[in-house]
Amino acid sequence: MDDTKRKAAKKLVDVSWKLSRTNWHQSPIMGLRSSEMWALYCINKNTGSDSPGIKVSEISSFLRVTSPSVTQLVNSLEAQGLVLRSVDTEDRRVVRVGITEKGERILEKAAGTFHRLFEGLVEYLGEENTSQLAELLSKVLTYFDMTEISRL
Amino acid sequence: MDDTKRKAAKKLVDVSWKLSRTNWHQSPIMGLRSSEMWALYCINKNTGSDSPGIKVSEISSFLRVTSPSVTQLVNSLEAQGLVLRSVDTEDRRVVRVGITEKGERILEKAAGTFHRLFEGLVEYLGEENTSQLAELLSKVLTYFDMTEISRL
DNA sequence: AAGAATTGATTAGGTTACCTAACTATATAT
DNA sequence: ATATATAGTTAGGTAACCTAATCAATTCTT
Numbered sequence: 001m002d003d004t005k006r007k008a009a010k011k012l013v014d015v016s017w018k019l020s021r022t023n024w025h026q027s028p029i030m031g032l033r034s035s036e037m038w039a040l041y042c043i044n045k046n047t048g049s050d051s052p053g054i055k056v057s058e059i060s061s062f063l064r065v066t067s068p069s070v071t072q073l074v075n076s077l078e079a080q081g082l083v084l085r086s087v088d089t090e091d092r093r094v095v096r097v098g099i100t101e102k103g104e105r106i107l108e109k110a111a112g113t114f115h116r117l118f119e120g121l122v123e124y125l126g127e128e129n130t131s132q133l134a135e136l137l138s139k140v141l142t143y144f145d146m147t148e149i150s151r152l
Numbered sequence: 153m154d155d156t157k158r159k160a161a162k163k164l165v166d167v168s169w170k171l172s173r174t175n176w177h178q179s180p181i182m183g184l185r186s187s188e189m190w191a192l193y194c195i196n197k198n199t200g201s202d203s204p205g206i207k208v209s210e211i212s213s214f215l216r217v218t219s220p221s222v223t224q225l226v227n228s229l230e231a232q233g234l235v236l237r238s239v240d241t242e243d244r245r246v247v248r249v250g251i252t253e254k255g256e257r258i259l260e261k262a263a264g265t266f267h268r269l270f271e272g273l274v275e276y277l278g279e280e281n282t283s284q285l286a287e288l289l290s291k292v293l294t295y296f297d298m299t300e301i302s303r304l
Numbered sequence: 305a306a307g308a309a310t311t312g313a314t315t316a317g318g319t320t321a322c323c324t325a326a327c328t329a330t331a332t333a334t
Numbered sequence: 335a336t337a338t339a340t341a342g343t344t345a346g347g348t349a350a351c352c353t354a355a356t357c358a359a360t361t362c363t364t
Contacts, residue, residue, distance in 0.1 A: 008282045009270035015289045017190070020177055021216045022296045025169060035321060038169070056342060064173045069322055071343055093330045093341040117299065118161035124295045125288065130160045133288045136281055137167045143276045144174045147269065187350060208313060221351055223314055245312045245359045 028113040029106060036082075038063060039073045040107045043083060044099045053086065053098030082106060180265040181258060188234075190215060191225045192259045195235060196251045205238065205250035234258060 027037040042062045046054040059070045074097055077083040082103030088094035099107070122130045179189040194214045198206040211222045226249055229235040234255035240246035251259070274282045 005271060005274050005279060006267070008279060008286065009267060009274045011286045012273065012282060012289075013266055013270050015286055015293060017177060018293055019289060019296075020172070022293070024296060025172055033320065057340095065322065066324080067342060068324080068344075072322090075343090091331070091341085095342060114165055115158070115161060118165050119157060120299065121164065121292065121295050122157050122161045125291055127157060127160060129288055129291075130164060132284065133292070134160065134163045134167055136277065136285045136288070137164075137171060139277055139281075140273065140285070141167060141170055141174070143273050144171075144176060147272065185349065209311095217351065218353080219313060220315075220353080224351090227314090243312085243360070247313065 024117070027110060029110050032080075032106060032110065033076075036073055036077055036080075037107070037110050039070070039077060040082060040099065040103055041111070043077075043097050044104065044107050047098050051098070052088065053084075053096035055088070056095050056097065059097065077103070176269070179262060181262050184232075184258060184262065185228075187225055188229055188232075189259070189262050191222070191229060192234060192251065192255055193263070195229075195249055196256065196259050199250045203250070204240065205236075205248035207240070208247050208249065211249065229255070 025034060025038070027034040029037065032040075039059060042059050043054055046058065046062075056067055056070050056074065059074075060067050063070065074083060074085065074095075078085060080102075082100055084098050084100055086096045086098070088096050125133065177186060177190070179186040181189065184192075191211060194211050195206055198210065198214075208219055208222050208226065211226075212219045215222065226235060226237065226247075230237060232254075234252055236250050236252055238248045238250070240248050277285065
């Protein structure tokens, strides 16, 4: 193994660790937990005006957490009036989760914060570097998926 | 705000989120928690053969967690015989933490896994892309630090 | 020198973000 | 009709932190 490669790997570990310690994905909304916010984001992303909502299992896949974890999240969001549950018309085992208007408003506020943060990052890095970064990170994600450490 | 910038930012949010859901920084050693492993790493990095060990407050800064959290970690590591505590000779308030031989052996095993993983990544990406990625991620880290979301 | 303020670490109690085992209802296969 | 699989839920548990309170030691002020 080449020494420059070893050094490159080491540097990448270090910066990746530091980044993993940042709070970039924390919820900026008081009273809305980070996990709830990302669940809302996922639900909203898959809810159209004529859509029945997203299944618990689909949320589970998107967020990469188990169904019981999703259930708890949805329980909490439903209690806050941010989502609605309904039974699927074709398969009564399936629960569909849709976002409420209140949920949309909260999410919009949170999303705004992220977009401002990342748009500032795009400005800071420059557009070309940003695209390159996104491309490289996608490759990293692919590599991690290949080595099966994405989610054990 | 330019539409291509908005798209770039969006893409970056998405891939960043997915990466944050991966388990790359999880401990590969059965019985050693991820938090313990990174604390060991930090302690080892700052312990030379003639060094008194690293302070609790220093570990706290490195790991970006509070002192009470470090105390608990060190309690656990000490119970496992992986670190040793001692009182600083110049300031009796200060606790110095050093790694044991057993701790070094465990860490070496864990570090080996990471290095293989990341060295594989370097191969996968190519050396030039890796350096570029590390560089860009350092810039991202700088940006996050500037916007004060690293650690609230 | 004495007292007040600050600093460093620790303990205890709490929240968040998950996980798994067990269970129920529903759908599918035999 | 019965057995098996699937989707979601509940309950109990762990890991990874946080904060408030506390104590001992050091530093600062008078």
